[in-house]
Amino acid sequence: MKVLIVTYYWPPAGGPGVQRWLKFVKYLRNFGIEPVVFTAENPFYPTIDETLAADIPGGIEVIKCPIFEPNNIVAKFKKKETEKSAGFLDPNPSFLSRVLLYIRANYFIPDARKYWVKPSVKMLENFLSNNTVDAIITTGPPHSLHLIGKRLKEKIGVKWIADFRDPWTSIDYFHLLPLTRSARKKHFKLEEEVVRAADQVIMVSNHAKKKYVGFNKAIDVITNGYDTEESLETVAHTLDEKFSITHIGSMNSERNPKALWEALSELCEENKEFAEDLELKFIGKLDDSIWDNEIAVRNFKDVKRINYVPHIEAKLNQRKSQVLLIVVNDYPSAKEMIPGKTFEYLQANRPIIGFAPEDGDLAEILTNTKSGIAIDFSNTQLAKKAISDLYKKYKSGNLELSSEGVEYFHRKKLTEKLSNIIKAVIKE
Template sequence: MKVVIVTYYWPPAGGPGVQRWLKFVKYLRNFNIEPVVFTAENASYPITDVSLEKEVPEGIEVLKCPIIEPNGILSKIKKKDTQKSLGFLNPNPTFLDKALLYIRANYFIPDARKFWVRPSVAMLKKYLFENKIDVLITTGPPFSVHLIGLQLKQQLNLKWIADFRDPWTSVDYFHLLPLTKKSLKKHYFLEEKVVKEADGILMVSNEAKKKYEKKAKNITVITNGFDDDGEERLKEVVIDTKFTLTYIGMMNAERNPENLWDVLSELSKEHKEFADDFVLRFVGKVDEVISKKIRASHVKNIEEVGYVPHHKAKEYQQQTQVLLIVVNDYPSAKEMIPGKTFEYLQAQRPIIGIGPEEGSMAEIIRESGSGNVFDYDNKKELKEFILNLYHQYKKEGKIPTLASKINKYHRKNLTEKLADYIRQVAQH
């Protein structure tokens, strides 16, 4: 069996967007499915990580179609030194910021990669005429990738699976866009068209599945996961001697857990020994607004490591005393399970989560016994939890974890589930 996977994010792209299908491609051959990857040529990725290129299996066919990136053109209009926020929106936007965001929101629907759709359809149409393919798979965001699948489905009547790493109109930044009624209507129309016409829909959480299950023909949940090929784990893990709380990834303006910073500041002020022992570590870029707030607090020890290759980030995960994970505070936050959640489980370190206590991420963290998740305004219980962890640290030097039931999230096991689903769609 042979499948074509259409993905914008592919090595040397870094960050979370590339991980899901890079790992699926890595293991699909184990289940007698040959993947062909279709991706963008000369894409403008916000983060690159060339170390991920070694994970692409030898001999995998990778097709590349040139892409025009309007985001690159728009960014040249602004001076680089005016960019202060790492978030989707600048918290203190200028008139130019607002104008560019309005243009982006209303003239590039569903997103700024829309101009990649037509050449991709033409190139893939030729490839599909010349090669026997059982199933086409598109993965988004960017959601324009699904329009490639939609057009090929309509023109060639092939079997098509649409993979939603985030639901289209409930992705974390959607409610922040200055959309006109006409633009909003177009988003909902295109989303529904994709969901109804695809032969299969993949979602990453049970909460997210609820959004589409009444409209989709065939919908299933396959979460993200963790991988362990022997090279990514430390031979001997040495836990930090300090009481470290480590966040891996981009801490942007929309992912700002102010309640947590207040708790850490209070604990540092109230307990001198805590203040001396505690280290707040960021592995990845931190928004300037967040950085300034924390540095103005009573937290004494702050490390901003910056972006590191994926294998190095995993080392930090394994070495820290406690891991921090945050879900953006937005209307559909319950649906969200950050991809790093599963690597955090693999690291076997205690996890503090900030997000909906009844959300999908909280369910996984609690079920595995890896930690706890606290609502954005649950200051009292969050403070107690951190203090209890600190007491364990002082007593034993290393905080024990009781993580279990995590093997089902290994990428190979998830790929087996995917392979079964692909065959089911192909035969339906």
């Protein structure tokens, strides 16, 4: 069997967007499926990580199509504005930023990669007429890629699977975009058309699936996961000496755990030894508003802020940390969100504190695996108690974790589930 995977993010792209399908491609051959990758020839990647190319299996066919991206033009005269992803909205935007965001939100629907749809359909229509492919898979965001799958299905009847790495209209920043009524309506219309037209839809969380079941009954959930890194397994590491709490990845203005800052501030004031032992580490983009208004103004003595490290180094930092911190955006659909880092946190086998709805998908995973606790965004007292309990174990030299069922989230295990879905779609 052969599948064609349409993805914008592919090495040397860094960050979370590339991980899911890079790992699926890595393991699909184990289950009798040969992947072919279709991606952009000249993409605009905010983050580059050359090390990820090592995960691409030998002999994988990669087809590339040139892409026109308005972001590239804007970047020439407003580089600072465009280095931020849509999910990293500036809480104090300049006038030019507001104008650019308005244009982006209302004229590039579903996103700024919309101009890649037509040339991609043309190139792939020709490729599929000369090559045997059993199904195509589109993965978004950018959700414009799903329109490629939809049009190919309409034109040549190819089996099509739409994978939503993140939701479309319920993604964390959607409600912050300055959308006109007609633009918002168009987003919802396109989203529904895509979900209805696909032969199979894949979501990453159960709450996300619930939103779409009225449009298509063929919906399955495959979460993100973690992978075994042989180069990491041989690296000796010891836990941080201090009581480190580490967040890895982006923390934007909507991903601001105010209850955490309050709890830590109170604990530092009440316990001078805790204040001396505490080490906060932020590896990844940290919004300036959080730094200026929440962290820099408090009495935290040891704070490390690192913009970006290669993926392997990030995973090593996870294993060394005493406690791992994960935060989802405080927004209407927060119950759906399971940040991709969750699963590598599970692999690291360190206690996890999550700031997320206590009845959401993230909370369920942390509870079921006995890996940590999810705390509602404003529950300062629970945050304070949870951190105090962890600190006491740290001081007694007993801050360990006995998690369960984490192996279910290994990328190879998840790829096996994907392969079964692909085979079922092809046989229909």
